[in-house]
Amino acid sequence: MESLTVTSITRAEIWLCITTLLYFLMNGAQIFETLVFVPKWASSPPETFKFLQDGKGTSLKFFWIILHSLHEIAFILAIIFCWKIDPVRNWLLALFIIHAAVRVWTLTFFAPNIIQFQNLAAFPFISEEIISRMSLWKTLNYVRVAIYIAVSIGLIPLCIKLFSFRH
Numbered sequence: 001m002e003s004l005t006v007t008s009i010t011r012a013e014i015w016l017c018i019t020t021l022l023y024f025l026m027n028g029a030q031i032f033e034t035l036v037f038v039p040k041w042a043s044s045p046p047e048t049f050k051f052l053q054d055g056k057g058t059s060l061k062f063f064w065i066i067l068h069s070l071h072e073i074a075f076i077l078a079i080i081f082c083w084k085i086d087p088v089r090n091w092l093l094a095l096f097i098i099h100a101a102v103r104v105w106t107l108t109f110f111a112p113n114i115i116q117f118q119n120l121a122a123f124p125f126i127s128e129e130i131i132s133r134m135s136l137w138k139t140l141n142y143v144r145v146a147i148y149i150a151v152s153i154g155l156i157p158l159c160i161k162l163f164s165f166r167h
Helices: 006-041 047-052 061-081 086-119 128-164
Strands: none
Touching (some): 006 047, 006 086, 047 086, 061 086, 086 128
């Protein structure tokens, strides 16, 4: 590990803390959405699918796009500023890979299904296949949220390790 300056450690601390705080903010929103909003829109489909529609319900699309974008920029900056700190960098990269994998899963499974559910709001009934997919979506969402929570908890020891470099 190269010699670290106080300035480089401070920048690393700032960006890792911002990343961690944003991750916990994201977790709070995900937990709220999972415990409050998902049961609401899944309670009596297709009528309750209207809660998912832009302009007609509680669309969280822009919230999630903005929060994930800010978080991922902060995460990348944390990696950049922690790059010279081997033990932090390596674990940070591992957590980022897990995070990225879950984001890909979100974009390939969760988002397309939610869009389809939105589009079914105007239909008078939905098929058993859709109900089955909705049930799978809800179950896998618990897994997804748990992984995100685990990643955010994994950031805490990295913050502690990074702060120990000052002493």
